[in-house]
Amino acid sequence: MNTESVVEFLGNVPLLQKLPSSSLKKIAQFVVLKRYGKGEYVIREEQAWDGCYFIFSGEAQVSGPDDEEENRSEFLLKQYDYFGHGTSVHVHSADIIAISELTCLVLPRDHCPLLQTNSIWQSDQEVDKCSLVERILHLDPLELNIFRGITLPDAPKFGKVFGGQFMGQALAAASKTVDFRKIVHSLHSYFLLVGDIDIPIIYQVHRIRDGNNFATRRVDAIQKGRIIFILMASFQKEQHGFDHQESTMPSAPDPDTLLSLEELRERRITDPHLPRSYRNKVATANFVPWPIEIRFCEPSNSTNQTKSPPRLRYWFRAKGKLSDDQALHRCVVAFASDLIFASISLNPHRRKGLRSAALSLDHAMWFHRPLRADDWLLFVIVSPTAHVTRGFVTGEMFNRKGELVVSLTQEALLREARPPNPSVTSKL
Numbered sequence: 001m002n003t004e005s006v007v008e009f010l011g012n013v014p015l016l017q018k019l020p021s022s023s024l025k026k027i028a029q030f031v032v033l034k035r036y037g038k039g040e041y042v043i044r045e046e047q048a049w050d051g052c053y054f055i056f057s058g059e060a061q062v063s064g065p066d067d068e069e070e071n072r073s074e075f076l077l078k079q080y081d082y083f084g085h086g087t088s089v090h091v092h093s094a095d096i097i098a099i100s101e102l103t104c105l106v107l108p109r110d111h112c113p114l115l116q117t118n119s120i121w122q123s124d125q126e127v128d129k130c131s132l133v134e135r136i137l138h139l140d141p142l143e144l145n146i147f148r149g150i151t152l153p154d155a156p157k158f159g160k161v162f163g164g165q166f167m168g169q170a171l172a173a174a175s176k177t178v179d180f181r182k183i184v185h186s187l188h189s190y191f192l193l194v195g196d197i198d199i200p201i202i203y204q205v206h207r208i209r210d211g212n213n214f215a216t217r218r219v220d221a222i223q224k225g226r227i228i229f230i231l232m233a234s235f236q237k238e239q240h241g242f243d244h245q246e247s248t249m250p251s252a253p254d255p256d257t258l259l260s261l262e263e264l265r266e267r268r269i270t271d272p273h274l275p276r277s278y279r280n281k282v283a284t285a286n287f288v289p290w291p292i293e294i295r296f297c298e299p300s301n302s303t304n305q306t307k308s309p310p311r312l313r314y315w316f317r318a319k320g321k322l323s324d325d326q327a328l329h330r331c332v333v334a335f336a337s338d339l340i341f342a343s344i345s346l347n348p349h350r351r352k353g354l355r356s357a358a359l360s361l362d363h364a365m366w367f368h369r370p371l372r373a374d375d376w377l378l379f380v381i382v383s384p385t386a387h388v389t390r391g392f393v394t395g396e397m398f399n400r401k402g403e404l405v406v407s408l409t410q411e412a413l414l415r416e417a418r419p420p421n422p423s424v425t426s427k428l
Contacts, residue, residue, distance in 0.1 A: 003028055006105065011179035012210075013054055013080050015115070018141040021180040021325050023123040027114050031105040042096040042104065043084070049092055051108045052085040052115065058102035063095040085115060120176055122323045131320030131374075132291035137168045137331050139176070145205040147173040151197040156290055156339065161195025163360045166221055168335030170231040173203035174217035175327040182215050182235035184330050188364045193228035195221070201228075213237045249398040255315035255376045258295035292336045293319050297378075308347045310383035310393075312340065315376045322374045332373035333397070333406060334365060342412035345383040345391025355417035361390070363410045371397075371405040389415055 006028045010016050016024060031054070036042055042053070042060055060077040076099070077083065083096060107114070118126045120139060127138050136155045139147040149169040156162045167189055175184060195201065201221050208216040214236050221229035259267065297313040316339075318332050338360065346356055371377065378398045385392050391414045397406035 001033060006031065008179055008181065009056060009080075009105070010054070011181060013082060014144045015082050015085060017176050017178075018120055019115070019117050020119065020121055020123045020323065021327070022323070023114050023117060024180060026123070027107055027111070030111040030114075031107050034104045034106055036098040036102040036104070038098055038100055038102075040098050040102075042098055042102065043092045045092060045095050047092045049084060049109060051106050052082060052112055053096075054082045054105045054107070055079055056103040056105050058098065058100045060102055061097045061099050063097065085112070120172070121325055121328045125323075131318060131322060133168075133318045133320070133332050133335060133373075134322060134328065136165060136291060137172050137328070137335065139169060139172055139203065141176070142202075145177060145207065147176070147203045147205070149173075149201045149203060151195075151201075154288060154291075156288070157197050161197055161201065162338070163191055163363070164335040164338030166191070166195065166201075166229045167231065167338060167363060168331045169201065170203055170219040170221055170229065171233060171331045171334050172327075173205050174219050174231065174233045175235075175331065177205045177207060177217060178210070178215040178235045179237070180325075180327065182213075182237045183326050184233050184367060185236045186364070186366045187231060187233040187334065188362070189229065189231040190362050191229055191360045193223075193226060194359075195228055196223055199223060213239065245404050247396055247404045249378060249402040249404075250313065250380060252297045252313055252315070252378055255295045258297065258315065259299055261294050262289065264296070264299060290339065291319055292332075292339060293317050294340070307350050310344055310347045310386075312344050312347075312381045313378065314340070315378055317376050318374045320374065322372075326370060329371055329373040330367055333367075333371065333377070336373070337365065337379075337395070337397075337406075337408055338363065338410075340379075341381060341395060341408075342391060342393055342410045342414075344381050344393050345386045345412065345414055347383070349386075349414075357413075357415045357417045358391075359413040361411045361413055363408070365406060365408040367406055369399075369403055369405045371399060376400055377405065386414060389413055 007024060010024050010028055055077055057079060062075055062077060062083070084092065117123050119130060121134055122130060127135055132154060136152055139149050142148055151157065151161055151165065155165060170189070171184060171187060201223055204220045204222060206218040208218055214234060217233050219231040220227045293316060295315045316336055322328055322332065342360055343358055346358065379395060381393055381395045383391060383393045390411055392411050393409065395408045396404055399405050
């Protein structure tokens with residue numbers, strides 16, 4: 001059995017799907033192949049615990065520890081099932097009998113610590129030592145296909161759960177339920193209700209399809225028993241095929257020559273060309289740095305009340321070094337894509353005194369090529385139209401070599417905020 005087939009098998013074992021891909025690769029190096037004939041004991045009750053068994057093919061029967069044979073509870077173990085994990089004693093507690101020709105992969109007990117991890121993205125680093133965006137996208141596996149995410153105190157928030165957090169966390173949940181060699185190539189998401197930043201979010205993954213080369217997942221984000229966000233994602237194993245690119249990356253300044261958001265903020269506070277009221281507002285606003293570094297290609301004196309064309313270009317990357325898991329990098333890009341995107345539809349309609357409200361309706365992404373979210377990516381955004389109460393934007397992301405790595409679209413609800421109703425006081 002070659003290493004590739006072992007890795008592919010391990011990627012479909014539910015127990016292992018919470019692990020980083022680096023852990024699966026290590027486990028593949030240490031598992032031992034064992035074969036058993038029909039009726040043969042795989043392990044016996046009270047036998048010394050020697051490791052964790054994964055059923056590669058065939059079926060086995062588990063017999064409970066009851067004294068009377070006729071009262072023993074019996075059930076079947078099939079492909080991708082496992083036993084011997086989580087044993088709190090040094091012996092097995094039941095008989096396991098092969099009821100057909102059986103093949104198992106056994107991870108010896110000395111290597112079973114590989115089954116424990118502090119992070120779904122990295123095997124050798126604790127969550128609190130990872131970059132902020134990696135911590136935001138960390139999920140706690142609760143049971144098969146169910147994960148829990150939270151909104152960290154220093155995560156981007158806009159009075160509600162940030163839409164990019166929904167997308168990044170939901171995509172992370174979906175990614176942990178597929179063979180790690182299948183990487184997301186497209187996603188479509190719908191924002192149904194506003195998320196509460198003070199309570200956890202439950203992500204329930206539905207395994208729509210698992211094929212040789214493709215897998216499809218649907219993820220429901222749930223709070224207070226209600227589905228508030230839905231994501232559909234398709235995953236593909238890397239294959240050789242055709243390659244061309246018609247889109248051309250526009251010329252843009254080197255990101256290292258541009259101002260960071262923090263530097264831009266400091267400059268705006270003291271810029272005499274900006275209205276004093278605006279400068280005071282920027283200075284007194286509670287500024288929480290984002291986990292994504294953004295550098296605008298055309299820094300200007302415009303404010304959020306200055307009319308401008310419906311387009312924007314900026315470089316972005318995750319702050320800090322990310323692990324090499326390509327699934328994580330695509331989750332980070334999904335997270336970052338919603339920070340400054342749909343609001344570009346408002347640019348031609350901005351004016352002094354305008355108070356607007358924007359809510360994402362849906363968001364779609366297509367990942368064309370491998371990428372690194374901790375290296376600079378150019379985000380080119382255009383809003384071709386806005387009508388009635390909906391604004392529509394399209395985007396392209398290029399790496400520094402000019403390769404088109406992501407295409408995306410979003411539609412958002414855009415409304416002029418209504419002034420609050422004056423309070424009515426009693427004259428009595």
